[in-house]
Amino acid sequence: MKNITRVILSLALTTFFYGQIYSQNQNGSIDAPGDIAFVAYHADNGGADQEDGFSFILLDDAPHTTAIRFIDEEWDGSLPTPAFIDLVNEGEVLWQNLTGATISAGTVITITDADGSGTAANIGTATEDENGFNLGSSEDFFAIIGTRASPTAFLTAHDGNDGNTLDLNGTSLTTSQVLTTTGQGRYTGSTTCNSSIGDCLDQIYNTTNWTFGEYTHSGTVVSDFTGSAFSSCAAPTAQATGGTFGSETSSTLNLTSFIAPAGGATGYAIYINEANSFTAPSDGDEPTADTSWNDSGQQPIYFGTSASPNVTVTGLDPGTTYYFQVYAYNDCSGTETYETTGLNINDTSALGVLTITGLTGNDKVYDGTNVGSATGTATLSGVASGANNVTLGGSPVFTFASANVGTGITINTSGYTISGTDAGKYTLHNPLYQEISQLLH
Structure with missing residues (x-):
């Protein structure tokens, strides 16, 4: 030795x-x-x-x-x-x-x-x-x-x-x-x-x-x-329940509140993801909330003590379902101790509204009909960058709102359609209201 x-x-x-x-x-x-x-x-x-x-x-x-x-x-x-x-x-x-x-x-x-x-x-x-x-x-x-x-x-x-x-x-x-x-x-x-x-x-x-x-x-x-x-300290023995969402827009979702776990909790870490896939935080994690969606997977949007966080996430794609995961924790001598099951809820953003721009209605000589025409290149307006697989198509029909002689008569447009993998996330403003003046004589 x-x-x-x-x-x-x-x-x-x-x-x-x-x-x-x-x-x-x-x-x-x-x-x-x-x-x-x-x-x-x-x-x-x-x-x-x-x-x-x-x-x-x-x-x-x-x-x-x-x-x-x-x-x-x-x-x-x-x-x-x-x-x-x-x-x-x-x-x-x-x-x-x-x-x-x-x-x-x-x-x-x-x-x-x-x-x-x-x-x-x-x-x-x-x-x-x-x-x-x-x-x-x-x-x-x-x-x-x-x-x-x-x-x-x-x-x-x-x-x-x-x-x-x-x-x-x-x-x-x-x-x-x-x-x-x-x-x-x-x-x-x-x-x-x-x-x-x-x-x-x-x-x-x-x-x-x-x-x-x-x-x-x-x-x-x-x-x-x-x-x-x-002092004895452990993770919450249950998960938060419920989940109430506020009004949706085509680019925002609002998580208003949820019900605290039975037995209580000190606070919550809330995440959003476009996929229903989450990894629970490790004990001691204090995630930094970012409420502007970055489209890169699981993202923390809230870290705090309220069961009514009233948190609004911006920058979302229209007509898309997003998943939220709420993990409850107890504060154990300065270390957050998490339950790892979490509350899983979801909400869907409102459909986006697409309009057609680039067209100008044409004057015409009175012929007793309401058949109209337009010139220019039809272009979709309002397509979100994260949901841009959408294409304008169809066979447009241009129709004067009145066959009578006059000026400033609206030309209604119909027949346009949209297609693509993201088309279901939008509605097309069709017929189209053309902000032009028409003269029939």
């Missing part, structure tokens, strides 16, 4: 994603940087009651079957693929939550006799899973998800100031998630956290809140933490 060792904490999972970066997410499991923090560590000084031991706090809930593995081996982030130096040497201590229930955030877990046959935990179970586990007086601790062979995400770290630079390459850890101390010690600051979990981690890793030197492990280790940061 080396004089200076590295103790690695790993969460044993059946699947892994090596190298994926997580952030503290308050999602009800131990799976992200900052989800645990050290509150004590003690080295073996030879006394019967002073065996190797350490304590850590859960900063997120630990469901039944959570397993945390403490690995006494060095990490080398300089390798092409960062890895532990050896996969078989050194020892391992395994802690498991086999209580049959979730252990809540704020709970302090204390491991005693970590290097002996009497390894135990105050909550859950602990065993020396591989012989050779041993803590020196100053240790570097890493917390990871995965196994020694396949670490996936680091949870926290302790830099023991042992003269060697703590290697964080490939760990995704930030310095705020690293405790730097010299020698054994324990946290002796306040055990109340009334802000965010991130602020609580900062409080714990502020070394002015620690007492260093010899102490009795585990008799003087802090007890469980309390405060609003550890």
Whole structure:
């Protein structure tokens, strides 16, 4: 055993994603940087009651079957693929939550006799899973998800100031998630956290809140933490329902309101899409609303707290069905926690109105009939850029509104038609009112 060792904490999972970066997410499991923090560590000084031991706090809930593995081996982030130096040497201590229930955030877990046959935990179970586990007086601790062979995400770290630079390459850890101390010690600051979990981690890793030197492990280790940061918080248990739309135009839709979920919610993220396909936001997402349709797929149009958002989306195509998805969330210490089913509703924009331009009615000599004519090139006006597959056709018929002699007589136009894949999104203003003056003589 080396004089200076590295103790690695790993969460044993059946699947892994090596190298994926997580952030503290308050999602009800131990799976992200900052989800645990050290509150004590003690080295073996030879006394019967002073065996190797350490304590850590859960900063997120630990469901039944959570397993945390403490690995006494060095990490080398300089390798092409960062890895532990050896996969078989050194020892391992395994802690498991086999209580049959979730252990809540704020709970302090204390491991005693970590290097002996009497390894135990105050909550859950602990065993020396591989012989050779041993803590020196100053240790570097890493917390990871995965196994020694396949670490996936680091949870926290302790830099023991042992003269060697703590290697964080490939760990995704930030310095705020690293405790730097010299020698054994324990946290002796306040055990109340009334802000965010991130602020609580900062409080714990502020070394002015620690007492260093010899102490009795585990008799003087802090007890469980309390405060609003550890209040139970989960996603809404149901989705919003209903959904009321306001007046439609050929280019706008208005979502007026919906019914809040049974059980309530803090707020909502609302998206629009021309296809009925949506991806739920991740916890902590705060989408920036854009109510001008950009025609590029799922688009956020509202992020706020009202079930009556009265949000109007502009720039839509005429005669087109658009889908809306409303995801409810709860504010969990500053992190939005979403239900992922959502309310799915839709509305259709009004048909567009096309007019025909480019024609001029012709005068004619009185002949007792109302047959008229026009010159020019008929052109469609009012075609939307996003629904432009429409073509003017047909056989136009021009008819004077009166066969009598006169001036300013209207020529009515009929017989024009429209075709194309977008033709059904429009109505054609036909007959056409020609704003011209006609003279019959």
